[in-house]
Amino acid sequence: MEQVENVARRRLLRGRFKSQPIEKHLRLPWVISEEAFSQLCTRCDKCIDVCETKVLKKDKQGLPFVDFNTAECTFCSECEKSCEQPLFIDNEQRKTRKAWQASITINNKCLAKNHIYCQSCRDVCEPRAISFSYSNGAIPTPEINESDCTLCGACVSSCPQPAIKIEELIHEPS
Template sequence: MSTTTFKTTERVDNPARRRLFRGQIHTKQILRLPWIINESVFTSGCTQCQDCISSCETKIIIKDNDGFPTVDFNLGECTFCNKCIDVCEQPLFFSDFSDDENREGKVADNKKPWPVNIDISDKCLAKNNIYCQSCRDECETNVIKFQYVNSSIPEPNLNDADCTQCGACISKCPQDAITFIFEPKAN
């Protein structure tokens, strides 16, 4: 009798298990906050308190359809202020980002904020022989170079390794041609 009561209580009180039964723990690919451990850790641990949303200085964090925070680079860029990480009371991030030494260690490891690569699609005006360099003008790290390839209009060429993933170029593209594409998952 007491064993049955314990199991029932555990099922009700464990938010991760509750979400699992409700199908709310995700493994799908959505841009969350920078430097999260992974999607399932995030959606099982995030309490949806929304503190990260109100702390974001560029207001790029919004709620997804299930109430979890997601970053929308169409709204602006990430300044890597880390306020969303500092305000979060849950263990959702690589290392302990509330500890400056650990944070610097992770940055030194070159761990990327998101498991993505940046891509400029064929919708790009310059790739269609129409002059545009809006993305280059936004990129402080000078990752986007323009080169003459097949026409008299220079085309963008990305050095993905130097991209900080700030996303500043994304909302400035008049064609919505710039996106972050998730890296293939390791087996």
């Protein structure tokens, strides 16, 4: 009898298989919506090719996404200029909305929150949205002023720990 090499086939026949979690990524700045993006993006890679900081990468489906672990977004709009699809909000809407419907958080892996002096996130934050206060001891801890934060991601790639996350806000249907 021949041995089955692919374990996934065996699991399927036994009814035991794991579903892969759906990856949630931030797409290009000022995209209309994830639904529109996933339907209209042709996966031509022009946006990835013209990105000046190389912050754009491809996900498993071949769609571009922003990887703040490697770089920041300068909001140069080259990705939008290179795209032939109607994926982006208009300039009027940009006056009242940030580039992404996302939130930024600093978790407990932060060195400063663990009483180790570090202010690398503040040093790279151009709009000065990250400040440090001496609220709980001799080492200052970070605070984010979300109204000043542009969500450019410079702080994410400069952090020596995986402590800063920019994650898409999930909107519940009403």
